[in-house]
Amino acid sequence: MKQTLLFFLLISNLTLFSQSNFNSESYRVTLADIETNTFKKDSTANAIIIYKYGNSFVDRADYDLITEVKQKIKILNKEGFNKATISIHLYKTSDKREKVDDIVATTYNLVDGNVTKTQLLEKDIFREEYDENHTFVKFTLPNIKEGSVITYSYKLTSPFKFNYKGWDFQSDVPTLYNEYRTSIPGNWHYNIKLIGGQKLTTNTTEIEKKCLEGYRGGHADCGNSVYAMKDIPAFIEEDYMTSKSNYLARVEYELQTLKAFDGREYNYAKTWKTVDREFKTDKDIGKQLNKSIDLEDLLTPEIINEKGLLKKAKAIYKYVQESYTWNGDYKIFKDVSVKNLIKNKSGNVSSINILLHNLLKEANINVKPVLISTRGNGFATKIFPVISEFNYLINQVTIEDTIYYLDATDNYLAFGDIPFRCLNHYGRLMDFKNGSEWVDIKPSKPSNVLYKAEMHLDENENISGNITSKRTGYHALNYKKKYYPNPGAYIQTLENRFPYLDISEFKVTSDGITSSDFKETYRIDYNYEDTGDNIYLNPFFVVFFNENPFRLQERTYPIDFGYKDTYFYLFNLRFDDSKYIIAEHPEEKTIALPNHSGKITFSTKVIGNSIGVMLKIDFKKAIYGPEYYASLKEFMSKIIDIQTNSLILLKKK
Structure with a gap:
């Protein structure tokens, strides 16, 4: 046996x-x-x-x-x-x-x-x-x-x-x-x-x-x-x-x-060659993928006549993204119907992304479907085909040797981005001509957070200034979903997070819900506690992590962030050097994760009548093995400590 x-x-x-x-x-x-x-x-x-x-x-x-x-x-x-x-x-x-x-x-x-x-x-x-x-x-x-x-x-x-x-x-x-x-x-x-x-x-x-x-x-x-x-x-x-x-x-x-x-x-066990053949002729998903669509029935002449393939692909993607609503159903092998989607303007994952596939294919753009298992569904078996383990479908588009992964179920996604739920390491590219293959599923863009605080202590001992922030990648996606549905509620939540700050002149400067970034600016007035001749100031008006997410003594499975990211915070305070001196400021720190896989850089500099504080947190891996857990736990602890216990003391001369 x-x-x-x-x-x-x-x-x-x-x-x-x-x-x-x-x-x-x-x-x-x-x-x-x-x-x-x-x-x-x-x-x-x-x-x-x-x-x-x-x-x-x-x-x-x-x-x-x-x-x-x-x-x-x-x-x-x-x-x-x-x-x-x-x-x-x-x-x-x-x-x-x-x-x-x-x-x-x-x-x-x-x-x-x-x-x-x-x-x-x-x-x-x-x-x-x-x-x-x-x-x-x-x-x-x-x-x-x-x-x-x-x-x-x-x-x-x-x-x-x-x-x-x-x-x-x-x-x-x-x-x-x-x-x-x-x-x-x-x-x-x-x-x-x-x-x-x-x-x-x-x-x-x-x-x-x-x-x-x-x-x-x-x-x-x-x-x-x-x-x-x-x-x-x-x-x-x-x-x-x-x-x-x-x-x-x-x-x-x-x-x-x-x-x-x-x-x-x-x-009972099939080879991928057999699965490819069956998938192509399947009465639901295979049949729908092979349907031809008359572009004139759905797209404008401007889109159809666009010469640039990337511009055309982006326009088709935007059309599907804005015209059809995902009903929240993950079914990819059942109840798949492009016809019903076009009629009802709503459908499951397969119906929406197959319509996108067929429109791109009809426009002579190189597109192939990709089967994936979402993060919450578990890894799909690689050694032998288990089709039931897949629960999601996206598209791979290749234009001038650049590969893009597309999912039109989310109105907030930028072209080339896929939902966070899809970042589950790999998927199966279904190529009916050359045979299917495994492909890595990774973010196409970096995910970063940048905050810049320019503050001033005036002659009346008022501290005020401007905050500028920029988020990219999945950080931007999360904040777009918080802001655009209800800007008023977003601003109210921001004010509630910082009761010691008065926020005004709030403005979002990014280019709408499908922008690849989310940029905001606002003015703040800092209400510090009056302690006579001393001013104690925590420079971190914004904190990246409120608490350490790692609490176990040991962890036997990977730490999977989904994507690499960097956090950058820059604080600058100008003051009247004839009235104040800086008596104390935080010590500089540099903390690294093993194998150069992450780094915290924290520095303070006093130049004339100003002090600058910089914090940079760099996660250089999307996934850390369990052997990194103790180091990551300590790494996060240091971040919390820096954000909460960094004080600047200004004394009157």
């Missing part, structure tokens, strides 16, 4: 932990499990999975897939009570369905020195029909208290051979021991992949002869595998990450081929 175990492992230097008081390698509940009510290695844990076990195999009678599940969980406090509510997902079609049997659940408590057991009653097991394909069986264990230990087990039966049971090793609470056993017949070939940043402590496979028998003497050997992990930390979500499904430790299966006992072979 040939099977491929594909490891997508992040290198982790996480220190493994253990708690010897718990009986972590057995489903049996011990007194120590009940009596132990602390977990020193993770004091934030609300519950602990002491033991988790799964066993999946093929039924010898009807070849259904059977999975036996057992779990033992310690409830440490009230916030962990949610672990006592279990939901089992079942899949069904019109003629087949999964089922769950043999549900047994027990709550163990220590009452006056005695162990009590409370069994789950059958009447407390509920069935919820979610939709035509999905059902949930739910139950909550009874008599839950702080310190309870719960156990539950059940058997899942599935007729869907293509859907071998995947297994999660990691949870949002610590897990002490997690074991998954599988038995896969040699005539069922699966692609197997282990995902996440945790290492298996057990990974073995043995061959069992004639584990499955068919008619006419047919039989198959089985590969019996054991996967186990110990001391698995809780997976805690934090800012600057893509979908947790990219990093949560688990094993997944996809059926590649199935060879029946009568010799027939069924191929």
